[in-house]
Amino acid sequence: MEAVKTVILLTLMTLLMVWVGGIFGGVDGMLIALLIAAVMNFFSYFYSDKLVLAHYNAVEVDEHSAPGLIAIVQRLAHKAGLPMPKVYIIPEPIPNAFATGRNPSHAAVAVTEGLLNLLDDEEIEAVLAHELSHVRHYDILISTIAATIAGAIAWIANIMQFSAFFGGGREEEDTPNPIIMILLSIILPIAAGIIQMAVSRSREFMADEGAAYITGHPEWLQRALIKLENYNRQGLLPEATPETAHMFIINPFTGKDISFASLFRTHPTTEQRIERLEQIRQEMMYR
Numbered sequence: 001m002e003a004v005k006t007v008i009l010l011t012l013m014t015l016l017m018v019w020v021g022g023i024f025g026g027v028d029g030m031l032i033a034l035l036i037a038a039v040m041n042f043f044s045y046f047y048s049d050k051l052v053l054a055h056y057n058a059v060e061v062d063e064h065s066a067p068g069l070i071a072i073v074q075r076l077a078h079k080a081g082l083p084m085p086k087v088y089i090i091p092e093p094i095p096n097a098f099a100t101g102r103n104p105s106h107a108a109v110a111v112t113e114g115l116l117n118l119l120d121d122e123e124i125e126a127v128l129a130h131e132l133s134h135v136r137h138y139d140i141l142i143s144t145i146a147a148t149i150a151g152a153i154a155w156i157a158n159i160m161q162f163s164a165f166f167g168g169g170r171e172e173e174d175t176p177n178p179i180i181m182i183l184l185s186i187i188l189p190i191a192a193g194i195i196q197m198a199v200s201r202s203r204e205f206m207a208d209e210g211a212a213y214i215t216g217h218p219e220w221l222q223r224a225l226i227k228l229e230n231y232n233r234q235g236l237l238p239e240a241t242p243e244t245a246h247m248f249i250i251n252p253f254t255g256k257d258i259s260f261a262s263l264f265r266t267h268p269t270t271e272q273r274i275e276r277l278e279q280i281r282q283e284m285m286y287r
Contacts (some may be wrong), residue, residue: 118227134203142199210272232254
């Protein structure tokens with residue numbers, strides 16, 4: 001169901017981009033915007049893993065420096081049918097975790113010291129299974145596609161706003177009303193952002209479900225999410241940025257009061273996630 005929702009949302013974003021491009025610059029305008037956004041996101045797709053790991057001061061570990069953690073990841077990767085990813089520990093007391101890398105062969109999972117101290121072994125296993133589910137579902141690729149389309153829409157919107165104020169565009173008789181162009185330049189990037197966040201929330205549900213089936217114990221992830229939610233409400237990961245918030249198992253800005261939060265959430269609410277996991281647990285009991 002969530003996979004179908006992702007396809008629908010990405011299709012909606014694409015149609016929105018085509019419509020915007022058609023209004024302002026026709027097919028050429030749409031293609032130019034898409035090309036510019038694609039170039040911008042190409043670098044992010046191939047090098048974002050190194051950048052984000054460096055940003056959070058993540059330290060790579062192995063079976064000698066973190067034997068217990070490596071053993072858990074090896075076991076889960078085998079169950080999930082994935083290559084062994086690189087494993088990192090972030091020297092921060094706030095508990096959280098994320099996965100990165102453009103595909104399963106170039107993946108990495110990172111956990112904070114705070115997560116290792118807060119959770120028990122079962123809960124740590126559930127969190128890591130969630131992150132490996134992101135890897136298996138190619139969620140970094142999907143988020144890059146969504147960001148590319150949203151970036152193209154934002155680029156067109158900026159040009160529309162500029163043209164509304166200073167003129168330009170196509171032939172005068174075909175040029176949209178400047179007031180309409182200004183309104184669209186404000187509304188359309190917001191709409192694209194809302195859809196992009198909906199894609200992110202959908203992928204979180206899929207990763208939760210994947211973790212439940214990899215471990216065979218949805219309740220492990222339920223316990224972990226409750227602990228992580230409660231702790232993250234009390235503090236903020238120092239290096240956290242809005243651009244990387246969607247990567248974490250729990251939004252690092254959970255403790256901040258954000259207007260229109262339900263529209264711009266990168267994650268479903270923890271209550272929603274626990275409820276979905278409970279449904280899966282019930283289904284597994286009767287199989």
